[in-house]
Amino acid sequence: MKFTINQHVLSKALSEVGKVVTQKSLIPILSGIKIIAEDDGITLIGTNADIIIERFIPISEARNNEINIHQTGSAVVSAKSFTELIRKLPESIQLEAINHQNIQIKSGDIFTQFNGFSAEEYPTLPVIDQSNTIHIDAEDLKNAIKQTVFATAKNETRPVLTGTHFTFSGNKFMVVATDSQRLASIVKDVNTKGETTFIVPSSSANELVKQISDYSGVVELHSAEGYILFKTDKLSLYSRLISGTYPNTSKLIPTEQSTTLFLNRESLVKGIDRACLFAGEWKNNNITLTIQDNKLCISSGSSEMGSIQELQEIKDMDGDSDLKISIDGYFLMDAIKTIKDEEIKIKFNGTMRPIVIESTHGKSPYLHLISPVRSY
Amino acid sequence: MKFTINQHVLSKALSEVGKVVTQKSLIPILSGIKIIAEDDGITLIGTNADIIIERFIPISEARNNEINIHQTGSAVVSAKSFTELIRKLPESIQLEAINHQNIQIKSGDIFTQFNGFSAEEYPTLPVIDQSNTIHIDAEDLKNAIKQTVFATAKNETRPVLTGTHFTFSGNKFMVVATDSQRLASIVKDVNTKGETTFIVPSSSANELVKQISDYSGVVELHSAEGYILFKTDKLSLYSRLISGTYPNTSKLIPTEQSTTLFLNRESLVKGIDRACLFAGEWKNNNITLTIQDNKLCISSGSSEMGSIQELQEIKDMDGDSDLKISIDGYFLMDAIKTIKDEEIKIKFNGTMRPIVIESTHGKSPYLHLISPVRSY
Numbered sequence: 001m002k003f004t005i006n007q008h009v010l011s012k013a014l015s016e017v018g019k020v021v022t023q024k025s026l027i028p029i030l031s032g033i034k035i036i037a038e039d040d041g042i043t044l045i046g047t048n049a050d051i052i053i054e055r056f057i058p059i060s061e062a063r064n065n066e067i068n069i070h071q072t073g074s075a076v077v078s079a080k081s082f083t084e085l086i087r088k089l090p091e092s093i094q095l096e097a098i099n100h101q102n103i104q105i106k107s108g109d110i111f112t113q114f115n116g117f118s119a120e121e122y123p124t125l126p127v128i129d130q131s132n133t134i135h136i137d138a139e140d141l142k143n144a145i146k147q148t149v150f151a152t153a154k155n156e157t158r159p160v161l162t163g164t165h166f167t168f169s170g171n172k173f174m175v176v177a178t179d180s181q182r183l184a185s186i187v188k189d190v191n192t193k194g195e196t197t198f199i200v201p202s203s204s205a206n207e208l209v210k211q212i213s214d215y216s217g218v219v220e221l222h223s224a225e226g227y228i229l230f231k232t233d234k235l236s237l238y239s240r241l242i243s244g245t246y247p248n249t250s251k252l253i254p255t256e257q258s259t260t261l262f263l264n265r266e267s268l269v270k271g272i273d274r275a276c277l278f279a280g281e282w283k284n285n286n287i288t289l290t291i292q293d294n295k296l297c298i299s300s301g302s303s304e305m306g307s308i309q310e311l312q313e314i315k316d317m318d319g320d321s322d323l324k325i326s327i328d329g330y331f332l333m334d335a336i337k338t339i340k341d342e343e344i345k346i347k348f349n350g351t352m353r354p355i356v357i358e359s360t361h362g363k364s365p366y367l368h369l370i371s372p373v374r375s376y
Numbered sequence: 377m378k379f380t381i382n383q384h385v386l387s388k389a390l391s392e393v394g395k396v397v398t399q400k401s402l403i404p405i406l407s408g409i410k411i412i413a414e415d416d417g418i419t420l421i422g423t424n425a426d427i428i429i430e431r432f433i434p435i436s437e438a439r440n441n442e443i444n445i446h447q448t449g450s451a452v453v454s455a456k457s458f459t460e461l462i463r464k465l466p467e468s469i470q471l472e473a474i475n476h477q478n479i480q481i482k483s484g485d486i487f488t489q490f491n492g493f494s495a496e497e498y499p500t501l502p503v504i505d506q507s508n509t510i511h512i513d514a515e516d517l518k519n520a521i522k523q524t525v526f527a528t529a530k531n532e533t534r535p536v537l538t539g540t541h542f543t544f545s546g547n548k549f550m551v552v553a554t555d556s557q558r559l560a561s562i563v564k565d566v567n568t569k570g571e572t573t574f575i576v577p578s579s580s581a582n583e584l585v586k587q588i589s590d591y592s593g594v595v596e597l598h599s600a601e602g603y604i605l606f607k608t609d610k611l612s613l614y615s616r617l618i619s620g621t622y623p624n625t626s627k628l629i630p631t632e633q634s635t636t637l638f639l640n641r642e643s644l645v646k647g648i649d650r651a652c653l654f655a656g657e658w659k660n661n662n663i664t665l666t667i668q669d670n671k672l673c674i675s676s677g678s679s680e681m682g683s684i685q686e687l688q689e690i691k692d693m694d695g696d697s698d699l700k701i702s703i704d705g706y707f708l709m710d711a712i713k714t715i716k717d718e719e720i721k722i723k724f725n726g727t728m729r730p731i732v733i734e735s736t737h738g739k740s741p742y743l744h745l746i747s748p749v750r751s752y
Contacts (some may be wrong), residue, residue, distance in 0.1 A: 081653060081681055087652045103682075109671075110650065110686035274464045274486065277457060285596055295485075306479075310486040 001073025002096040005057075006066040007089055008106070010042075013055050014083040017046040020053050020207060021079040029117040032076040033083075035095070037069050045122070047078060050201050052125060053211065054236040058179045071096075075103050076117040085112060126238055128229045134168060134192045134221040138212050138232070141219050144175040144186045145205045147338040147366055148313060152202040153179035160244040163199035168192075176249050177202070182331045183249055183369040184338075198223055199246055204239035211235055253369060254354060259323050262316035262360060265297065265344045269336050271310055275300040276329040278308050286374040287329035291308035291321050300329065325351055326373045335368035377413045377449025378472040381433075383465055383483070386418075389431050390459040393422040395582060396429050397455040405493040408452040409459075411471070421498070422455060426577050429587065430612040440703040447472075451479050452493040460490065468658065494557050502614055504605045508545055510597040511567045514588050514608070518596050520551040520562045521581045523714040527556035528578040539575035539618040541625075544568075552625050553578070558707045559625055559745040560714075574599055575622055580615035587611055629745060630730060633723035634672060635699050638692035638736060639672065641720045645712050647686055651676040652705040653709055654684050660749040663705035667697050691719060701727055702749045711744035 017033055025031045025048075034045040041058040059067045075097040086093065089107040090137040096104045103114040145164065153161035158180075165176045171193060175186040208230055212219065220231040223241075230237045240336040279300040296314050301307030325348060335357055336344065345364075347356040357368040393409055401407045401424075410421040414517040435443045451473040462469065465483040472480045472677075479490040521540065529537035534556075541552045547569060552561040584606055588595065596607040606613045651663040655676040663676040672690050677683030701724060711733055712720065721740075723732040733744040 078681065085650065085653055085684075088646065088653070108686075109688070110684070111645075112682065112684040114682040115680065270464065273487075274461065275465070277461055305454070305492065306488065306490040308461075308486070308488040310484075312485070 001035070001075055001297075002069075002071040002094070003037045003042065003148070004070070004092060004094045005042065007086065007091050007093050009057060009066055010093060011083070011086045013042075013044050013057055014079075014086055016054050016211065017044045017053050018079040018083045019046075019210070020048050020051050022048045023080055026105045029076060031079060032117050032122070033079045034074060034076045034119060034122045036074040037072050039069060039072060042067065042069075044124070047123070047227055049070050050240050051204050051207055052236075052238040053207075054125065054238075056234045057235070059131075074119040075100060076119050076122050077103060077114055078116075080179040082114065085114075091136050092318050106245060125236075126224065126227045126229075128222045128224045128227060128238075130220075130229075132194075132196075132222065134173075134190065134194045134196070135218050136173065136190055136192075136221060138215050138217055138219050140188045140190075141230075142209050142212065144173070145187055145209050147186050148175045148177040148184040149202050149209075150334045150338070151177040151179060151182050151184040151368075159175055160199055160246050163242040165197070165249075166203050166336045167197045168194040170195075176246070178247075178249060178252075178369075181371050182335070183252060184335060184366070185249070185368075186366045188365065196223055197246070198228055199242040199244070200228060200239055204237070208239075211237055230371040241368055245254040249361055252354075253367065254347075254349055254356060255348045257356070258320045259291075259298065260318040261314055261346045261348070262343055263312065263314060265336055265339060265341060267312055268296075268344070269333060271298045271312055272329050272333045272336070274298075274310065275308055276333065278302050278305055279329045285329045285331075286326050286373050287332070288324065288326050290325075291317075292321045294321070321346055325355065327355065327370055328373055331370050333376065335370065339366065377411070378445075378447040378470070379413045379418065380444045380446070380468060380470045381418065383462065383467050383469050385433060385442055386469060387459070387462050388543075389418075389420050389433055390455075390462055392587065393420045393429050393431050394455040395422075395460045395586070396424050396427050397422040399456055405452060405497055406499075407455060408493050408498070409455045410450060410452045410495060410498045412450040415445060415446050415448060418443065418445075421501070423499070426616050427580050427583055428612075429583075430501065430614075432610045434610070449473060450495040451476060452495050452498050453490055454492075458490065458561060458644055461490075468652075470511050481491040484557065501612075502600065502603045502605075504598045504600045504603060504614075506596075506598050506605075507572075508572075508598065510549075510566065510570045510572070511594050512549065512564075512566055512568075512597060514526040514593055515589050516564045516566070518585050518588065519565055519604075520549070521585050523562050524551045524560040524587075525578050525581045526714065527553040527555060527558050527560035527744075528712045536575055536618055536622050539577050540581045541573070541575050541622040543573045544570040545714045546571075552622070554623075554625060554628075554745075557704070557747050558711070559628060560711060560742070561625070561744075564733065564741065572599055573622070574604055575618040575620070576604060576615055577618055580613070584613055587613055626731075629743065630723075630725055630732060633725045633729045633732070634696045635667075635724040637667075637672065637690055637722045637724070638719055639688065639690060639722065641660040641712055641715060641717060643688055644720070645709060647674045647688055648705050648709045648712070650674075650686065651684055652709065654678050656679055657707045661705045661707075662702050662749050663708070664702050666701075667699045670697070676727040699724055701731065702750055703731065703746055707746050715742065 036043040044055045054077045094106040099117045100116045103116045105112040167174045173190045174187045222229040279285040290297045295311040299309035343360045345360045353372045354369045358364040412419040420601040421430045476492045476494045479492045481488040543550045549566045550563045598605040655661040665675045671687040675685035719736045721734045721736045730747045731744045734740040
């Protein structure tokens with residue numbers, strides 16, 4: 001393998017792939033990045049226990065001959081130190097793998113010899129049947145993950161709850177996450193028809209959002225037994241799937257409500273944020289919501305620090321104005337922060353039933369459910 | 377105590393003072409910030425084991441009535457939670473201390489009650505005789521600290537070496553730091569005459585640089601038994617001094633050299649930085665400098681990672697061109713990074729004698745000394 005490449009281009013791709021690579025892997029070669037030079041470009045592969053990332057740098061897009069493949073081939077180098085070195089080199093880089101123990105990098109008057117790993121020993125990528133393809137708009141996919149993934153369970157008591165649940169049915173796709181105290185769900189339209197469902201680990205979902213943060217085309221999904229592949233023109237992200245049956249969450253969503261409030265989202269976020277300062281004393285970060293003189297009162301207190309209470313305007317209200325509920329302030333903030341709407345709707349049904357947060361316009365694409373905290 | 381104040385003004389001052397306050401102090405009141413309202417403005421005081429910071433917010437500078445003192449007095453509040461709360465409040469803040477257990481903060485429709493500490497129990501500031509004053513230009517003081525403080529000893533084997541040594545003599549002031557493997561020193565002119573010397577803990581010196589980072593007037597120094605006070609119009613920083621006798625470092629500076637090199641500073645920093653990537657294997661981060669065909673060769677290697685070598689242009693050279701020396705790459709980089717000159721002078725005197733880094737123009741205000749590493 002021998003090629004020359006622009007330093008910025010290689011450095012950017014390495015750091016994107018390197019982000020997922022476990023630094024201290026029990027299997028040393030897995031702390032490496034595999035570099036493959038082919039006639040049409042350069043591919044970088046990195047992996048950890050949950051994810052494999054494959055990034056392609058096409059020769060066709062190179063301006064000013066940024067990439068020149070002199071000899072095809074492959075090599076595996078330590079992700080951390082190789083990425084750091086490339087970041088510190090000036091403009092143009094020539095990489096030549098004499099053998100896997102001697103990878104030579106030249107840049108101007110700088111000459112480096114790197115010890116690598118045998119490329120043959122690097123694990124091969126999972127084989128995924130690419131016939132069964134779903135196409136999703138990248139923005140829809142990113143938004144659906146961002147608005148749900150925070151609600152996944154942080155502990156492994158019920159492994160399925162540590163993932164986000166994707167369901168494709170007809171021309172809809174739905175993403176749900178819940179840790180059994182709260183639930184976040186979102187429904188989007190999708191062009192491809194498909195009837196499939198899978199559970200993606202939250203770490204993979206978060207990584208996918210980062211890897212396609214500045215991509216705005218279409219993402220292809222290919223699912224297989226135990227694996228899912230998210231694919232764009234330059235990126236393939238393989239993730240393991242969580243096996244098991246996801247609970248039927250649709251029956252958790254209350255159909256009744258005694259009080260519905262319409263509130264300004266931004267000022268509510270700020271109010272909850274302030275109240276949370278005083279709510280750390282107990283495990284559940286209790287804050288209390290009450291209605292006083294047609295205003296929403298947000299309050300919390302701790303015996304050590306003191307107390308806070310503030311009044312916020314209610315834009316509109318339906319139903320019973322007698323409301324008092326204790327809730328985990330951070331859960332409420334997590335949910336409201338992901339929403340982009342100016343105004344939101346919160347539905348209450350007494351002190352002990354979950355609250356529901358919805359969009360104010362028409363059929364809500366998103367829905368957040370939070371169970372109250374017993375405060376007595 | 378009762379006053380109103382602009383949120384930004386209070387928030388900025390609190391975070392500056394709060395930075396030094398130890399969060400988990402054995403004496404709870406020391407994790408607080410003391411707020412004093414007087415007719416001419418508001419003073420904030422915070423402290424840790426080494427430093428006391430006193431910041432003054434004068435009423436006279438307030439535009440649009442930013443500060444209004446309704447009643448003078450004082451209070452002590454938890455630094456962390458109070459600073460966080462003020463940061464999260466909107467524009468205008470009214471603070472009223474009913475008693476030390478009930479400090480009320482109002483801002484619009486937000487009402488907070490804070491538990492404080494008894495202001496009387498907060499330690500009083502050290503009394504320092506302000507007659508014996510030295511005046512230093514703030515820029516000179518900041519530069520002198522930045523160019524030396526990194527060389528202080530990190531371990532406490534010889535406590536005096538953990539501090540920076542200030543010497544005022546005639547119209548000069550000199551700052552020296554050394555950990556016995558390397559030494560950094562700088563000499564500046566000063567208007568005030570004074571014959572005094574003291575050792576400032578490196579943490580205090582670093583904090584001083586941060587606290588006066590955007591101040592460019594004159595700093596007053598008042599030294600007392602065991603204490604030093606650095607004073608500007610709005611800041612008083614008291615630091616404990618390290619007791620003991622600082623070693624006589626002037627005799628360490630070599631008077632002879634066999635080779636003198638003139639090098640471009642920026643490309644040397646980058647080269648050393650790259651070489652350090654491969655130098656982590658041994659304790660001393662060994663990199664090797666040699667002269668090859670009138671160029672400087674910087675090299676290093678590790679059995680695990682590989683090796684690097686690069687050639688850099690020598691701008692000018694005096695003396696013997698036969699040079700080979702091993703040195704701690706990070707020590708060299710620390711020293712060169714602080715220098716602003718485009719070109720620097722490095723003097724060598726054989727493999728086992730310290731190297732000296734100086735300014736290329738005239739009488740050098742700074743001087744760095746680094747002992748080589750035995751590489752055999």
